Amino acid sequence: MVLATHDPVTVPPTPYAAGMNEGAIVLQGVTKRFGDVRALDGLDLSVPPGTVYGLLGPNGAGKTTAVRVLTTLIRPDQGHARVLGLDVMERPEEVRSVIGLAGQYAAVDENLTGRENLRLIGILTHLPRPAVNPRAAELLERFELTEAADRPVRTYSGGMRRRLDLAAALVHRPPVLFLDEPTTGLDPHSRRELWRVIEELVGSGTTLLLTTQYLEEADRLADRIAVVDGGRVIAEGTAAELKARMASTTLELSFHDARTAADASELLRPLAGSPPLVEGTRVELSVDDGQRALIDALRDLDRAGLVLASVALREPSLDDVFLALTGRRTSGGGGDDPDGDRAQADRGRVPVGRKIG
Amino acid sequence: MTVTSTAVRPPTVVRVRRAVADARALTWRNLLTYVRLPQLVVFSTIQPIMFVLIFRYVFGGAIQPPPGQSYVNFLMPGIFVQSVAFGAVGTGIGLAEDMGKGLIERFRSLPMAQSSVLAGRTTADLARNVFVVFLMAVVGFLVGFRAGTGPLPFLAGVALLLLFGYALSWVFVLVGLGAANAETAQAVAFPTLFPLVFASSAFVPVESMPGWLQAFAANQPVSVTVDAVRALMLGGPTISPVLQSSAWTLGILAVFVPLAARRYRRAI
Numbered sequence: 001m002v003l004a005t006h007d008p009v010t011v012p013p014t015p016y017a018a019g020m021n022e023g024a025i026v027l028q029g030v031t032k033r034f035g036d037v038r039a040l041d042g043l044d045l046s047v048p049p050g051t052v053y054g055l056l057g058p059n060g061a062g063k064t065t066a067v068r069v070l071t072t073l074i075r076p077d078q079g080h081a082r083v084l085g086l087d088v089m090e091r092p093e094e095v096r097s098v099i100g101l102a103g104q105y106a107a108v109d110e111n112l113t114g115r116e117n118l119r120l121i122g123i124l125t126h127l128p129r130p131a132v133n134p135r136a137a138e139l140l141e142r143f144e145l146t147e148a149a150d151r152p153v154r155t156y157s158g159g160m161r162r163r164l165d166l167a168a169a170l171v172h173r174p175p176v177l178f179l180d181e182p183t184t185g186l187d188p189h190s191r192r193e194l195w196r197v198i199e200e201l202v203g204s205g206t207t208l209l210l211t212t213q214y215l216e217e218a219d220r221l222a223d224r225i226a227v228v229d230g231g232r233v234i235a236e237g238t239a240a241e242l243k244a245r246m247a248s249t250t251l252e253l254s255f256h257d258a259r260t261a262a263d264a265s266e267l268l269r270p271l272a273g274s275p276p277l278v279e280g281t282r283v284e285l286s287v288d289d290g291q292r293a294l295i296d297a298l299r300d301l302d303r304a305g306l307v308l309a310s311v312a313l314r315e316p317s318l319d320d321v322f323l324a325l326t327g328r329r330t331s332g333g334g335g336d337d338p339d340g341d342r343a344q345a346d347r348g349r350v351p352v353g354r355k356i357g
Numbered sequence: 358m359t360v361t362s363t364a365v366r367p368p369t370v371v372r373v374r375r376a377v378a379d380a381r382a383l384t385w386r387n388l389l390t391y392v393r394l395p396q397l398v399v400f401s402t403i404q405p406i407m408f409v410l411i412f413r414y415v416f417g418g419a420i421q422p423p424p425g426q427s428y429v430n431f432l433m434p435g436i437f438v439q440s441v442a443f444g445a446v447g448t449g450i451g452l453a454e455d456m457g458k459g460l461i462e463r464f465r466s467l468p469m470a471q472s473s474v475l476a477g478r479t480t481a482d483l484a485r486n487v488f489v490v491f492l493m494a495v496v497g498f499l500v501g502f503r504a505g506t507g508p509l510p511f512l513a514g515v516a517l518l519l520l521f522g523y524a525l526s527w528v529f530v531l532v533g534l535g536a537a538n539a540e541t542a543q544a545v546a547f548p549t550l551f552p553l554v555f556a557s558s559a560f561v562p563v564e565s566m567p568g569w570l571q572a573f574a575a576n577q578p579v580s581v582t583v584d585a586v587r588a589l590m591l592g593g594p595t596i597s598p599v600l601q602s603s604a605w606t607l608g609i610l611a612v613f614v615p616l617a618a619r620r621y622r623r624a625i
């Protein structure tokens with residue numbers, strides 16, 4: 001399947017041309033309030049055409065609201081939103097003809113079969129009638145739903161529903177695709193399967209905006225990432241850039257007793273960019289050059305006669321990036337305990353000195 | 358930089374044709390739901406069937422029909438109108454469920470005629486009503502109902518009450534779009550429909566009610582529609598009740614279609 005092949009019947013020519021400076025998806029100073037809640041607080045975003053862009057943020061950051069503004073479902077209070085150069089408020093119908101949306105919860109009809117769901121979308125998006133059935137069959141095949149195609153969706157597993165939902169978003173071959181937390185709530189196996197499907201989708205001209213709470217997911221799927229918190233972008237760049245810009249490498253040392261750990265943290269303080277983090281017998285140092293710091297630390301400890309139990313260098317993860325940016329862990333950091341106890345526990349250990357902004 | 362538009366909107370003819378095709382597709386989808394979940398239709402037929410049996414055999418003996426009419430003949434037009442009136446609640450429930458499942462949100466993100474969501478819903482419920490009224494006519498025949506005026510006036514009566522039911526569906530479109538879930542839609546429905554259906558000429562002659570109630574009962578939309586259907590199926594002056602019922606139907610449509618359409622645009 002070639003996603004970039006636009007059906008001339010359903011996709012009107014747009015004023016947007018590749019090579020223009022404007023991104024395929026653009027948000028400029030978009031605000032949206034729900035009562036007292038500022039869901040979006042001046043959100044800016046520009047997604048280069050043909051790329052995968054990750055909106056990464058914890059629950060309540062405003063990701064879904066941003067997607068709903070861009071997909072014409074709600075009107076922003078202020079600011080501009082454009083898709084392929086089309087203003088979502090002025091030309092919603094044309095925007096709808098160039099986008100596909102798979103929302104945060106699978107929106108498929110339980111009482112229809114998988115095939116009937118896709119055929120319905122094919123008819124509603126005005127595919128030429130003879131193309132409707134082949135298109136449905138092609139997508140079912142691609143998403144490995146052929147066997148279940150003629151069963152009511154009611155009988156599908158969570159992963160199958162998500163795949164069908166994604167297929168439904170692709171029926172009319174939209175050049176711009178929005179996936180709102182495509183893998184939230186899936187078991188690890190289904191998640192990896194969906195990742196594979198998404199990776200296959202991209203790379204043929206489709207522009208994809210993907211929201212996620214999973215750092216691993218953004219890291220794996222997205223070319224560029226915007227970290228969103230409180231309705232605004234707090235950091236933007238490639239995964240590598242974010243890591244390089246924000247977090248340093250962590251040198252983790254542990255000792256046999258807390259007394260030694262405390263002494264070591266005093267001793268090694270000059271090596272770190274910020275005050276070392278001491279927790280019982282463990283000491284964590286944020287350092288710029290991991291290799292250098294490791295050698296220096298071992299030398300200094302040896303001279304002072306402090307005995308190490310173990311030592312490790314930890315490269316920064318996106319979780320560390322988020323911590324550095326917000327002073328909080330993301331709720332889905334490890335992938336398997338959204339809103340979990342671990343995030344709560346970690347929050348208590350955040351050293352004030354590391355908080356930025 | 359100002360982006361100048363080269364995008365073309367399809368010509369009006371194409372847009373209208375698509376709107377009709379979209380509404381047909383969604384009508385098909387909604388009817389398929391009734392086929393897949395027959396309990397939805399069974400529920401909306403069991404209740405009127407129970408009413409036929411209860412009023413025909415339990416209360417009927419104690420109710421004095423107008424002179425020269427059997428009670429079962431008096432009753433059945435009331436039952437037909439009652440079926441479509443309560444059936445309208447299903448329109449609201451269906452929409453509230455689609456909203457809850459995110460289907461309306463998906464439809465709203467598609468390049469389809471947005472009017473078709475409500476048109477497809479109300480049309481499917483009109484088709485369901487055709488089936489329900491047919492079934493009730495058969496049940497009525499089995500318990501002794503005989504329309505005396507011939508097939509054409511009978512069908513005119515059916516058409517009149519189906520249109521009335523269609524108009525009521527639009528009232529419940531508004532309820533369904535505003536409701537948080539199907540239960541809320543249902544909860545809103547009954548306190549509004551019960552007085553209309555029971556303080557009406559559907560089951561008892563209005564003359565048997567206390568005077569203060571008669572003024573309401575004689576003129577409200579369910580009563581005038583029942584009266585019109587009765588006149589068409591059993592005989593008697595038809596023009597006045599048919600005009601009154603049509604006026605209510607058109608009035609309800611004129612108020613609630615625009616309100617529902619506006620609510621839909623702002624929904625979610």
Ligand SMILES: Nc1ncnc2c1ncn2[C@@H]1O[C@H](COP(=O)(O)OP(=O)(O)O)[C@@H](O)[C@H]1O
Binds near residue numbers: 034039060061625
């Ligand atoms: N329809 C709504 N009504 C009221 N509050 C809302 C609504 N939608 C979102 N919010 C609030 O706006 C904030 C952002 O929500 P959302 O965009 O759903 O975040 P995310 O998708 O990142 O979890 C949250 O505080 C949420 O409670």
Ligand SMILES: [Mg+2]
Binds near residue numbers: 063064180181
């Ligand atoms: Mg969300």
